[in-house]
Amino acid sequence: MENLGSATEQKLNISGKFLTFLLDKEEYGIEVLRIKEIVGLMDITPIPMSPNFVKGIINLRGKIIPVIDLRLKFELNAAAYDDKTCIVVTELSTNNTSFTMGLIVDTVCEVLTVTPDIVEKTPKFGNNFDPKFILGVAKVRNQIKTLLDINGILSQEELVVLDSLE
C-alpha cells in the first residue's frame, strides 16, 4: 500500500466510509462521520430574504435546523420533491462551533468504503467550476462518485442575503 502513494501522483490519501446520494443522476459522497441522521421530507418553513437554495427551517424533534437544497446550491436543475427525496442531517463546524444543517438530496444510495487506491484527484475542468471543495473522485464499478468536503462548502455560507432588504 505504501508505494501506491508514490507510484502515481494522481492517488490521494483519502479513506473511510462515505454516504453517497444522487443529485440529478450524479452520485456524490459525504463522510459518514459528518452525518447525524437521514429523515424523510417534512414541512419546511421558508425564511424570508434568504438565497434560493435555502429552503427554510424544520423542527427536528424540537431543534430548529436550517435546510438547503443541494441541487440548487450546486446550480443543477431544480426538481420536484417526491417520496424518495430525503433530508440528510449533517453536523458541520466553523471555528470551534458546530451546527446542524439539513441537505435535501434526490435519494440516498449506499455507504461506500473508500480506500486510497480508488480515489483520484479532481480533474481540471478548465471552466470556472471551483474544485476546491471536492476531495476527489472515487471509481467504483465503472461509475464515478464525487467525494465532497461538505464542511468546506457550507460552513462559509451566509444564509441570508442582506441585499434583498433594499
Place this chain on the structure above:
Amino acid sequence: MSNFIVQFTSLCDELILIDLTNPEELHQVQAQVLEFTIPWETFPNQLKESLTSFFQILADFKTEADLIKLQDLGTLIRQQLSEINTQVASSSDKTNPFDFSLPTIDETRPINLEKILNQDSDLISAFVSEANEHLESIDLQMLIWEKNPTAKDTINDIFRPFHTIKGISSFLDLVDICDIAHALEDILSSVRNGQLHYSQALANVIFSGVDYLKSMVNQLEVLLGGGKPEPLIIPVRSFVIACRKALGQNTNELEQQLSGGTSVREKLLAAAMVEETNPILAPVVSKPAVSPEAGAEPIPQPTEQPTKQTTAPSLAEANEETDKSDNPYKSPAKATAKFMRVDTAKMDGLLDLVGELVISNNILQGCLNHLKIQDKRLLTELSQLRRVVNSLQHNALSLRMVPISNTFQKMQRIVRDVSGKLNKDIDLILEGEHTEVDRNIVDEIYEPLVHMVRNSCDHGIESKEARLRAGKTDTGTIKLSAGHKDGSIVITLQDNGQGIDPERIYNLAQQRGLIKEGTKLSNQEIFRLILAPGFSTAKTVTDVSGRGVGMDIVMKALEKLRGSLDIDSTLSQGSIFTLKFPLTLAIMEGMIVQVKNEQYIIPTINIRESLRPLPENCLTILGKGEMVKVRNQLIPLVRLHEYFKIEPQCLHPSEGIVVVVESDGRTYAVLVDHLAGKQEVVIKSLGEKFKSLKAIAGGAVLGDGRVGLILDIGQLVNSRLSDKG
C-alpha cells in the same frame, strides 16, 4: 508585638487541627516558629517562662499528651498576651491613624493572567464563580460595616471571603490576585485586633482593592470563555506596598525589587532558601523569584500561613469564645449546604427538554381533539399527563429563578460611590428584594439599573443646599422595589428629588431637533424624550452622568428583555421610573399571524390592537407612504408580505388585518392576511447562520409541529425607518 500575637494565635489554631499521623504537618508547624519575631524584652517573666516551655514542648513533640499540654499552655499564653495588649493599647493612643497613600511607582505592566489557562479549567471556573460571590458579599458587608463600624461580626464577614480568595488564588498561582487579597486581609486583621478603626479612607482602600480583584476575576472569566480581554493595568505592587506602609510594616524589599535593585540570581537564592524553610509557602513566593516585579522573600506576615486551615480569630474573640465550635469559618458551610451548584448549560438543556415536552403534549392533545376520541379511560390518563407536564414546566422554570436581592444590593455600592463623588447624602431603600426573577433577566437588568440609579443620584436628588432650601431633609432617598404584577415583574425606582421639569425637557428636545416646534405632547410623552439617544439634561458632562448614553442603554436592554419603561414625575417632589418585563425569557406569549401559508408570531407585548380598517381609512401620502387612520391617529403601514418579499393573499388593508404594534415608543400598523390565534411559545434561536436576519427574533414550534418565525418588531420598525430615511 501585635504581629506576634496574631502569629501565635494562628499557631495555636493549627495545633488544634493538626493531624498527628502526618509528620509533615508537624514539621510545618514547628518551622513556623522559626519565623516568629518575639519581643522578649517587653514580656513579663511569667509569660516568658510559659512561652519557653511552650516552644520546648513543641520542639520535642511526640505524643498526644504533648498536644493537650500545648493547647492548655497556648490558651494561657494567649490570655496573658491579650492582657498585655490591652494595657499597651490603652496606654498609647488607642488607634493608629490609617495613612494610606499610593507610592508613585510607574506600574504600567498589564496584568497577565493567561498562563492560568494551562491549569485545570474546572478549578479556575469554580474559583471565578466563587470569587465573584465572595466579592459581592464583601461589598455588601462593607456597606453594613460603614453604617455600624463597631460590629465585630461584620469585620469577620468581610475578612473571611478575602481569606478564602487569598487561599485559593495562591493555590492556583494567581499571584496578583493573591497579593491584593492578602494585603487587604492584613488590614482587616489589624482592624479585628483593634489596632485600626473604621475611617472613610480605610473603607475606600478596601473598596478599591475589591474593585481591582473584581476586574482581575472578570479578566479570568473572559480568558476562560476563550475571549481576548482588554489589557488590564493595576498597580498591584504599589497597592500592596501602600497597604503595608499603612500598617507600619517593612516594605523596603518590595520597593527595592520594584526599582530593580536585587539581581535575579539573588532572588533565586532567596527563593531557594524559602523553599527549604517552609515548603508550603514556597509556591506562593517562589513564583516572584522568576518575575522580577514581585517580592522574593516573604516578609513575616501575621496571616501568611498554609492556606488550608488558617483561622486567626482576634484576641478579643479568643477571650470570649474559647469554644472551638464557635469558629466563624463554619457559618458559610452551613448556609451553602442547602444549595447545589449546577452548570447553566445543563439547566438550559433541561428547560429546553421540558419545553419540548410541553409542545409534544399540546400536539398530542390536538390530535385527540382532531380524531374525536371518546375513550374515557384514555382521556383521564391524558389529562393526568397534562397536569404532570404543567407542574413539571412550572417547577423547571422556577429552577432558574433567583431572588433579585443580589442585583439590588449591588446598587447600594453604586449609590455609596456616586453620592460620595457628588457630595450628596443619599439613602437607598430596598423593597421586595426576595422577588424571584429568571436568572438571565437578573444578569441583563444589572446594567440598566446601574444607569438608572446613577441618573437618580445625579439628576434626581438635589444638592444638600438645594434640598434644604426646598424645605426637604438634606438626605435624599431613593427607593428601589420589586414585585410581581399581572404575570410580569415590576421594578420601580422612586426618588424624592427635584423631579423632571417637562418644560425644560421640551425646550431641550426642540433645540436638539428631536421634536418639531409646536408639537403638542403630553407630560408622559415629554418624559419619554429623555430616553432618546444622546439626550442629556445635565448641564455639564460629569464623571457620573451627562453623556446621554445612559437611558439609551436602558432602552436597549429593555427591548432585549421585552420589557417596558414608564416615567412619572412631579416637579420638586420626585420621579418614579417603572420597569416591567416578563417573568421568563424562555417562553413568550405571541399572536400567530398568517400571510398566505406562512405563520409568523408577533410578541403580544408589542401589540396594541388588531383591526380591519375601512377602505376610507387607508391613505397614501405622495403616493408612497401608506397610512392607516385608527381612531383619528395616523399610523404608518408596514406590509409584511412586501417586507419579506412573499406573495400575499390580500393586497388591500381593508381585506386583511392590521396589527397595531408599538416598539421604542413608535407605533406601526402591520398588514397580515389573518390572525391564527394566540399561543405560549418556546423561543428558539435560528442559529448563527441566520444571525443577520434582524427582523426575526427566532423560531418557535407551533401546535401543529411546524416552525413559526417570531418577528422582532423593534428591528422591523427600525429597518423600515432606515429604508425610508
